[in-house]
Amino acid sequence: MGMSRQNNAQFAIEFIVLIAFMFLIFVGVIAIVTSKVLEAQENERQNIAEGIATLAKNEIDLARSVSDGYSRTFNLPNKIEGNSYTIEIIDNRELVVNYIDKEYVLFLQENIVGNVNPGANIITKVDGFVNINP
Numbered sequence: 151m152g153m154s155r156q157n158n159a160q161f162a163i164e165f166i167v168l169i170a171f172m173f174l175i176f177v178g179v180i181a182i183v184t185s186k187v188l189e190a191q192e193n194e195r196q197n198i199a200e201g202i203a204t205l206a207k208n209e210i211d212l213a214r215s216v217s218d219g220y221s222r223t224f225n226l227p228n229k230i231e232g233n234s235y236t237i238e239i240i241d242n243r244e245l246v247v248n249y250i251d252k253e254y255v256l257f258l259q260e261n262i263v264g265n266v267n268p269g270a271n272i273i274t275k276v277d278g279f280v281n282i283n284p
Contacts, residue, residue, distance in 0.1 A: 192252075198230055199254035202237060203247040206266045207256050210245075213273045213280045214259060220275040228268045237266050239282070 209224045226237065235249040242263060245256040264282035274281045 195250050195252045196254070199235070199247045199249040199252045202226060202230070202235060202249065203245055203254045203256045206237060206247075206271075207245055207258070209271075209273055210258060210262060210280055210282070213275045214261070216275060218275055218277060221272070222274075223270055223272050225270050226266065226268050235268065237268060239265050 205226060209222070213220055213222070228234075230249065233250055235247060237245070237247045239245055239258065239262060242260075243258055245258055245266070247254045261279045262282070263279050264284055266282055271283055274284060
């Protein structure tokens with residue numbers, strides 16, 4: 151009888167240790183999956199900010215490459231996936247997009263005047279200068 155009780159106690163301890171070990175592995179896997187999901191969301195936000203900046207820069211580059219008298223209206227989305235963002239040109243040199251917690255900066259050529267906004271934008275080229283929303 152004494153041996154059977156000892157085996158049962160041994161088995162119970164081993165079972166508890168096994169359950170604890172499996173729980174730790176489960177928590178570790180969940181932590182890894184969660185960090186990968188957060189990293190993917192962060193990369194997506196960075197790509198969205200980069201995409202908006204590239205869209206605006208392509209319009210500016212197009213206006214720079216054509217002759218004087220060019221005029222065009224282009225649209226940037228008002229919101230992306232329900233989130234608002236800011237876009238601005240600083241010192242006529244830097245195109246800066248802020249989307250949620252991400253910032254993306256593109257450097258522009260000379261002779262840019264004005265600022266870009268979400269929504270409709272008018273871009274013209276006069277006397278060699280690209281004017282945005284004059």
